[in-house]
Amino acid sequence: MKNNHVKKLALAGILVAVGIVCSPLSIPVGASKCAPIQHFINILSGVFLGPGYAVGMAFVTSLLRNLMGTGTLLAFPGSMCGAFLCGILYKYGKHLPYAYAGELFGTSVIGGLLSYPVAVLLMGSKSAVFGFVVPFFISSFGGTILAVVLVTAMKKMKILDVYLGNLKYQ
Template identity: 85%
Template sequence: MKNVNVRKLALAGILVAVGLICSPFSIPVGASRCAPIQHFINILCGVFLGPSYGVGTAFVTSLLRNIMGTGTLLAFPGSMCGAFLCGILYKYSKKLPLAYAGELFGTSVIGGILSYPIAVLMMGQESAVFGFVFPFFVSSCGGTILAIFLVTAMKKMKVFDVYLGNLDEPQNGLSHSHR
């Protein structure tokens, strides 16, 4: 059990690093910077690691992007809400389309609305309550389209299931009770 948690933590760290490396690939839209790779990473985390790792990875990536100057404060609500909703919907349904819809809705609608007070109160930006919904939707759409192809292929090939030890059959000749 501990080995799986270490593997999950290591994979989350790798995904944070990928998010940071790819953070210059962003599209400025108003006060926000749309980062489609972050949304792809949110879906990877939500599907393969679960909602708590998804939120943690989104938080750490957003924090480090802000420290490096490649992100804004608006990265927090958008990425974290998307990762959470994606992870929760996948955890309880095991359906990839719901995970994708969770990322889109969580980032654009919930994250977009939660960004309003941050933009107005903390960043001094003038904005409408729903002013971030469309830019966040565009950003998460790009990452979701990427995820639809890659996550679907990874699930079929059991890429992370093997890495994380989530296969139902025993590994290395050991039964479940002896792992």
């Protein structure tokens, strides 16, 4: 059992590293930087590692991106809400479309609304309450499309299930 946690932690570290390396692949939309790779990683971690790891990874990736200057403070509410909802919906629903919908709704609507006070109070930005919903949706939609293609293929081939020890390799 302990070995499974080590494998999950190692995979989480690799995914955080991928998120950091791919963070320059972002599109500026208003005050936010749309990073579709982050949303792909949120879905990957929510599905294969669970909501706790997904939120932790979103936080660490957002923190490191901010420290390196490749992210904004808006990455925290957006990515963490999407990762959490993605992981929870997949954990209890066990269907990939629930995870995809969780990432889209969690990032764009919940994360977008929670970004408003962050932008106004911490960043000094003047924006509308719903001003981040559309840019966050665009960003998470791109990452979700990547996830639909790759996560579906990975689930069918049982790649990460075998890696994490959920199945015996035959």
